[in-house]
Amino acid sequence: MQKSGAEIVIECLKEQGVDTVFGFPGGAILNVYDELYKHSDEITHVLTSHEQGASHAADGYARATGKVGVCLATSGPGATNLVTGIATAYMDSVPMVAITCNVGVSLLGKDSFQEIDIAGITMPITKHNYIVKDVKDLATAIRKAFIIAKQGRPGPVLVDIPKDVTASKTDFKSGVVKTNKVERVLNEKSIDAALKMIRKSKAPYVFVGGGAIISEADQEIWEFVQKIDAPVCDTLMGKGAYPGNDKRYTGMLGMHGTKTANYGVSECDLLVVIGARFSDRVTGNAKKFARNAKILQIDIDEAEINKNVLVQGIIIGDIKEVLQKLNEKLEPQNHETWVNRILGYKQKYPLSYPTHGLTGPGIVEEIYKETKGEAIIVTEVGQHQMWASQFYAYTKPRTFLSSGGLGTMGYGLGASIGAKIGCPDKVVINVAGDGCFRMNMNEIATAVRYNVPIIQVVVNNHVLGMVRQWQDLFYGKRYSATVLNDQVDFVLLAEAMGAKGIRATTKQEFKKALKEALTFGKPVVIDCQIDSDEKVWPMVAPGAAIDEVFDETDMEKKE
Structure with a gap:
């Protein structure tokens, strides 16, 4: 025809x-x-x-x-x-x-x-x-x-x-196109070599990246972690591949990772890397990354092997398939002393933040409580992105959407509309900074046009928060082009585009606004006013090793 x-x-x-x-x-x-x-x-x-x-x-x-x-x-x-x-x-x-x-x-x-x-x-x-x-x-x-x-x-x-x-x-004829797809057969020698590394380890750590979510391998990862008897950390892209509320979970690794994860990976003798690419934000000083460990990397893309960090064990293949094979052959390991040591770090170095007033972490924790951890959380890029990764426990894959590799300001609002249309039965909340929200805030009109009931939370500190944080810590408090001291009113802006606009300046006001937004059934913008000098902790300075992680308390002690 x-x-x-x-x-x-x-x-x-x-x-x-x-x-x-x-x-x-x-x-x-x-x-x-x-x-x-x-x-x-x-x-x-x-x-x-x-x-x-x-x-x-x-x-x-x-x-x-x-x-x-x-x-x-x-x-x-x-x-x-x-x-x-x-x-x-x-x-x-x-x-x-x-x-x-x-x-x-x-x-x-x-x-x-x-x-x-x-x-x-x-x-x-x-x-x-x-x-x-x-x-x-x-x-x-x-x-x-x-x-x-x-x-x-x-x-x-x-x-x-x-x-x-x-x-x-x-x-034109309906049909499918033939491709030259090559079926990859898992290398049994690499599987056996990996098993040998695992069995020899006394202090293993599991590090999970976005590839695990793409492969839909969350069940296999759970079984593998129980068998290997190890603590777990993840990348920004790996959120939800392993339950964030499980006792073995130690948080995110890297520049704004937890002290527990950064210290643990630096002290382990085997790091099992599942679908992660060793981004510079994860490794810090790559020469000092996991320097006490042998590294076993599991990835579908051979180009990622030995690209940023040299590894000693390699399995190329679909993560789900690889883990099924490993789980089938691996007998339960026992690393009780090692795991308890890491759990001790979790108690000693918990994530914390000031409890007075409305804060970025407090906003995210309130979202977690009100949604019972069942929402799809989308973010822009910056401080709010880190808080959303730190203070919301992701228990399922595909529930945290963020621009990890490119770090695209303006990503979240459009992505939240797409996510809500794709998953209409899920609550979808985009967490943005005021700088990011400005990038593509015109998409509120799109959400209104199609009545896509997303919730847009603007963590509004009237500055470009993450850039200002660097200026504060490393550039002598010279706030060049990071102060947003104009008169833009996001509540009026939301109303002008047909959405519901609510301003929150206290914890109580935000809790009330969020409850209303969750039942409103239409697009809502919540403008949350927080302090300009609030920071993301912990942090690893550029060029430092990840075990040189520090927080505000460490800075005060140093001073």
């Missing part, structure tokens, strides 16, 4: 089970949007306020559901506005397909109106991308894009389609 390129785009999306796309139309992509209109009963299009919001919404949808997120944009600035969201997805291994449309084939390379080489621009930040210049290749390109996006280590794929290709017709 003959179909136009635009019709093929829609048919391929339906083949892939896509029921929701996020985007913003323009001239070059009009043919696709015309077909979307005809299929609005099958595919819901969410019109965001900005293309970046569309890319973040597709990302949030993907992270919360495990499905491939889809975003659409037109040529030129429409396509370039997706770039930050594509890069965010790439850094955090999020499956996404971005479909852009370009000027006609005959106009390519001529600096035509709203022409941009989006395939060239996104080449370093996609798993793969296509520019489809012949309508006969279109179906195959889209089908392959979805396979590549979710196969192996997931990531974003871009498909760029010139406008005349969306209008051209060709024969």
Whole structure:
């Protein structure tokens, strides 16, 4: 049957089970949007306020559901506005397909109106991308894009389609595309070598990253931890892969990790790394990282092995499959003395914060209490992000969504809309700083337009908090361009866009506002006023080893 390129785009999306796309139309992509209109009963299009919001919404949808997120944009600035969201997805291994449309084939390379080489621009930040210049290749390109996006280590794929290709017709047949997928067989020698390392260890530690969530290996991790008899820490991206309320859980590792995790990893004799890539925010001084330990790394991506930290044991493969094999062969270990030592650290070095007044950690703890730990928490980037990772116990995968690799301010609001649309029965709360909220706060209008009842909590300290913290500690209190002393009123702003706005200046006011927001059934913005000098503790200074972690008490003692 003959179909136009635009019709093929829609048919391929339906083949892939896509029921929701996020985007913003323009001239070059009009043919696709015309077909979307005809299929609005099958595919819901969410019109965001900005293309970046569309890319973040597709990302949030993907992270919360495990499905491939889809975003659409037109040529030129429409396509370039997706770039930050594509890069965010790439850094955090999020499956996404971005479909852009370009000027006609005959106009390519001529600096035509709203022409941009989006395939060239996104080449370093996609798993793969296509520019489809012949309508006969279109179906195959889209089908392959979805396979590549979710196969192996997931990531974003871009498909760029010139406008005349969306209008051209060709024969179309429903079906699937054949791929040259290589079935990876686990190396039994590497499994046996890992088991030997584990059995020899007297003081093992388990370190869990985002790959564990992507692999949906939380049950296997639980069983492995019980068998190996070890404490557990995680990365920002690994939140929820192991229950944050379990006694073995010691918190996050790294720059703003707990003292327990940082000391424990520095003292262990075996570090089992599951789906983590040794980010500089985790390792601190890489030469001093886990210097007393042998490291066993389990990862699906061979490129991550020995990239940042040299390891002694390697298993390449899907984490779920690897752990099933290890659990099958591993007899229960006993490290009672070691585990009790780490549990002693947990008691000696608990996370704490001032209890007087409204504070960032207090806000997050109140959210945890009111949602009973069952919400999807989304964040922007900065101090509030760290507090959300420290003071909310994540017990399930896909309940903490944050830009970990790229650190994208403005990520959270769009991502929370995508997450809520993907998981309508879950409470979805975006925790933002006032600096981050400004980046894409126009997406409140999107939430209102579609009545997506997200809760936007703005931790408002009237400064760029994390940057100011560094200026305070390392730059002699020279607050260059970090004070937000303007007159923006987020409550009035929310009301202007049709949402409910509430201001909270005390713990009691925030508790009341949150209770109201949880039952309101419409988008709510809560503007929480906190002190400008509140800091994230503990902290590791840049270039220091992670066991040189310090907090406010340590600074006072030093002074």
